[in-house]
């Protein structure tokens with residue numbers, strides 16, 4: 001054992017551990033631009049070295065961290081570099097990375113300002129900036145969750161509370177068993193995690209009235225049924241394939257006089273509101289009742305960070321608030337009263353750091369650059385002979401290889417195996433295709449060119465084989 005375990009200087013061990021971790025982190029970041037995006041099979045196999053019996057006795061933090069870096073770092077997928085284009089994954093902004101390290105060192109419990117004055121302050125400031133940036137109502141509740149799934153859950157729980165209250169039913173005290181029925185009206189393209197959130201709330205998928213969508217995956221407004229005060233309408237900003245947004249304003253205007261609740265899952269697409277160039281794709285979105293957006297997607301905060309925004313804070317507080325004899329609740333709306341989590345990390349600090357470091361112009365530039373890279377991808381793929389299946393208005397590209405659409409998963413796998421880039425196959429409107437999502441601040445034009453070259457090589461190699 002090293003002298004890091006010297007009990008006369010307990011915090012010296014923490015200082016050493018921080019320095020060691022910073023050194024490993026620095027080496028990781030130094031190599032990220034040139035390293036493989038997908039790890040080698042050998043590096044994945046080496047993870048078996050973690051399969052040891054629980055250590056019988058203590059060891060130094062140095063030993064623990066050494067194993068973590070030696071085995072763990074090579075077996076990561078390089079999502080923080082510039083060439084990860086799968087799912088919708090942001091990298092980590094420098095200021096947010098640093099804020100994560102500092103906030104981890106503070107290890108704050110952000111359930112109220114009694115346990116973390118700084119955590120609550122920075123979340124409050126970040127919440128105000130977010131509402132300003134996204135042009136959403138100032139009085140909204142802003143809760144920081146693990147991701148869009150839980151943020152959707154949070155908003156839908158508030159919606160249920162509110163819709164049932166309008167029918168004289170307090171679901172917080174009376175429960176669901178004998179409650180009046182609600183109508184759930186959802187885009188047929190709604191994300192699977194919204195359906196999961198409904199399930200967690202006791203609402204099954206057979207209860208949903210699905211509304212058909214157009215070729216871009218946007219709800220057809222005329223097909224939305226008659227709305228009333230029992231209706232919860234689930235729309236999205238940012239279809240995970242095409243990037244398209246539903247006609248939110250049109251549907252929310254119809255809902256306005258009926259008492260229906262309109263919810264928008266904007267996990268990545270709501271960030272379009274932060275750039276004057278893309279904002280108009282979301283026309284009228286601010287008329288909805290609740291919105292979800294992820295920090296860990298296009299804002300490029302570290303995982304995990306989702307944001308639940310609810311215009312009327314009352315129903316979410318009624319649903320999420322907790323009282324216990326040992327709690328002295330500070331402030332008017334404690335974080336624990338806005339989200340399901342009671343004890344949680346100060347994840348809003350990383351949002352604050354992202355917004356503070358980029359500013360309005362930097363965020364607009366991040367959105368615009370990603371969209372420009374997506375257009376360059378579409379142009380490059382079209383020049384190669386791919387058919388682009390979506391309108392590339394945001395950060396998403398869906399492209400089919402017309403000569404043999406079944407090659408799509410093999411093209412994605414081939415490129416992944418070379419280590420150059422990572423993106424996935426998809427099935428879009430019955431067509432097999434590759435799907436590219438640009439959401440990293442670190443992506444450069446060179447990353448796009450390298451990836452296009454790797455796709456071209458993959459197509460040549462696979463076409464020769466076929």
Ligand SMILES: Cc1ncc(COP(=O)(O)O)c(C=O)c1O
Pocket residue numbers: 087088146147148149150191193194236238239240265266267268294306
């Ligand atoms: C439109 C949409 N909604 C919800 C989610 C779920 O987000 P999270 O993984 O942050 O829970 C995603 C994830 O990709 C998404 O694209």
